Amino acid sequence: MPFLNTPLTKQDPTVSMGTAMMTPQGPLTRKLSAFVALSGSDLETLARFHKRRRSFLAGHEMIHEGQKNQSAFILAKGWAFSYKMLPDGDRQIVDFQIAGDFLGLRSVLFRTTDHSVEAITRIEASEVLATDILDGFAHSPRLATAILWAASRDEAMVVEHLVNLGRRSAEERMAHFLLELGARQQLVGIGDRTGFDCPLTQYHLADALGLSAVHVNRVLRNLREQGLVTFQKGRVAFDDIDGLVELAGFDTEYLDQDGPLMR
Amino acid sequence: MPFLNTPLTKQDPTVSMGTAMMTPQGPLTRKLSAFVALSGSDLETLARFHKRRRSFLAGHEMIHEGQKNQSAFILAKGWAFSYKMLPDGDRQIVDFQIAGDFLGLRSVLFRTTDHSVEAITRIEASEVLATDILDGFAHSPRLATAILWAASRDEAMVVEHLVNLGRRSAEERMAHFLLELGARQQLVGIGDRTGFDCPLTQYHLADALGLSAVHVNRVLRNLREQGLVTFQKGRVAFDDIDGLVELAGFDTEYLDQDGPLMR
DNA sequence: CGAGAGTTTGATCCAGTTCAAGGAAAGTGG
DNA sequence: CCACTTTCCTTGAACTGGATCAAACTCTCG
Known part of the structure; x- marks a missing residue:
């Protein structure tokens, strides 16, 4: 049976968007650029996803299953895992997230979140609101495509995990x-x-x-x-x-x- | 051990784009519209995905793992399943597809296909080329978002399947x-x-x-x-x-x- | 009618579970 | 700096859910 902790969150003040915005080159940007050549304006849109810096303590539940209007996160540092609980208290971990991973995308696309995410180590991440994402896609089709690609890559990992469990x-x-x-x-x-x-x-x-x-x-x-x-x-x-x-x-x-x- | 057949494909002649194009209202369109309100031009872009009508016999392998430059399909009628084979001949079925399902999207986003798809019954489907999809996304960000949503919904099903197998x-x-x-x-x-x-x-x-x-x-x-x-x-x-x-x-x-x- | 494709049932076995208990490491507070 | 707790790792013994092996039975359909 799982061990559950319920620690505190430390919310850092919003980081100002200075010149850093022009050269975010976080691990996510690097990852996406490996798939689609993003233009300057695409990169700017993506940079807007990085406005809200957050830190979380190890053990903090960043995303709660069943929650409405949950925002997503782009992980900059640390380890987290996404999971589902079963009625009998069993836990199934679906995936682990590390730097550069988009986390909780499904929870912004759906009305209510279908899984939870917990921090394993201390986490540094950018919080991305649903509106940021939806607006971003509207302005930058290439970014939307890139994110779709990243999501598909995550899905491929889940599929591999499925094969693992099944056979x-x-x-x-x-x-x-x-x-x-x-x-x-x-x-x-x-x-x-x-x-x-x-x-x-x-x-x-x-x-x-x-x-x-x-x-x-x-x-x-x-x-x-x-x-x-x-x-x-x-x-x-x-x-x-x-x-x-x-x-x-x-x-x-x-x-x-x-x-x-x-x- | 799985039973494998290798039947023939019957390729119907390309269907002309008449007035039908204006009112495709296939199950996919219906599904996507439930998520995003698609404009007339979005719908037109989507309709262009339906140019190439195809039929497949039961048992036909529509998508082969390891293949390059594979195209995708939108299923109009019939049942199919996506799966992976293991070195020892075991098979893990990842998901079943029915009318309205997009199939093989990952295989166009990735260079080489990471899974196979086989028809269970006779299949009616539209073949969608990689370029159709990528161009379509460039023209219609809303369509891209809608497809991302559909893909996320599929992923949610795979996740549920994973929990099934694991716990x-x-x-x-x-x-x-x-x-x-x-x-x-x-x-x-x-x-x-x-x-x-x-x-x-x-x-x-x-x-x-x-x-x-x-x-x-x-x-x-x-x-x-x-x-x-x-x-x-x-x-x-x-x-x-x-x-x-x-x-x-x-x-x-x-x-x-x-x-x-x-x- | 014969042949494959699919379903059903019985007997035996084993990979992984559950239960039970110690031990080591790392914090926490007095 | 030492007792105390919590978290995590380790090992043993007994049990069981589902696998495997083997065989027969029932469709369909050419």
């Missing part, structure tokens, strides 16, 4: 999951082939992979004893990445982004 | 799945609270729910003997829909669409 053994799931996390970290320039820092607990893993926390522990031990990965003390170390890729049937295709599609 | 028992999964299918059918005006016609086999159910076909059979028997649902001879009959909803922890929230958000 892979506990060991394969774990291997696949850690590799995906590693690959995503590398895409934003954190970590390398040898591993990455990871603030997740075994409970997070259990709730993401549809396993019990006890079994997660055993699976991690197996993988470690086979010399494949070591997850200890907040660090994932890929001891034998090729062996791991082989075990997981891992394929980075769905994460790859090889140059802009739209110019 | 629900076989019986709950089946109950939830059949209810969702029923609700979707009703949204496009097919079937009612008593049930709907359903061309799926127990193999389809197994590959969608991450179960063995044998167990699917047993679960269906249990549900039938409890007087909850009967799935026989191509028809799902909700014998006790309230009991079923209760068992599944089903909530239609994520499918609801209560009036346009954007005017």
